[in-house]
Amino acid sequence: MAEDITLKDLQKEVDNWIKEYGVRYFNELTNMACLTEEVGEMARIIARKYGEQSFKEGEKSNLGDEIADVLWVLTCIANQTGIDLTEEIKKNIDKKTKRDKNRHINNDKLRKSN
Numbered sequence: 001m002a003e004d005i006t007l008k009d010l011q012k013e014v015d016n017w018i019k020e021y022g023v024r025y026f027n028e029l030t031n032m033a034c035l036t037e038e039v040g041e042m043a044r045i046i047a048r049k050y051g052e053q054s055f056k057e058g059e060k061s062n063l064g065d066e067i068a069d070v071l072w073v074l075t076c077i078a079n080q081t082g083i084d085l086t087e088e089i090k091k092n093i094d095k096k097t098k099r100d101k102n103r104h105i106n107n108d109k110l111r112k113s114n
Contacts, residue, residue, distance in 0.1 A: 007085040014075045025080045035073040042066040 005013070018025055026034065045063045047053045055061060078085050104110055 007089065010071075010075055011079055011085060014072065015079050018076070018079075025076055028077065028080060031073055031077050031080070035070065035077065038066065038069040038073055042070055 025031070042063065045061055045066055048055045048059070049061055049063065075085070077083075078088075
């Protein structure tokens, strides 16, 4: 795999992995449940690392791995539902820019230090 990876590359890599090692994609509902599980694991680490909870003995703090797990399952869902992540993220950024270009800049709550 190349050092840098585009969203298109990611979708191809995940699809190739599924075809070679994964037998087939889990169905969409199963993948949604897997996504929920992975987001929960990511949230657990964030709560312990940045929140008020502490890590349990032997518990690992690998936030990057958990974020990658979330991205993996999202990519699976995109692949199996025919979503081009590159096109969708471009449209999403454009939507947010048009909708929010002044909203956050003019938000006094964001200017206050915590």
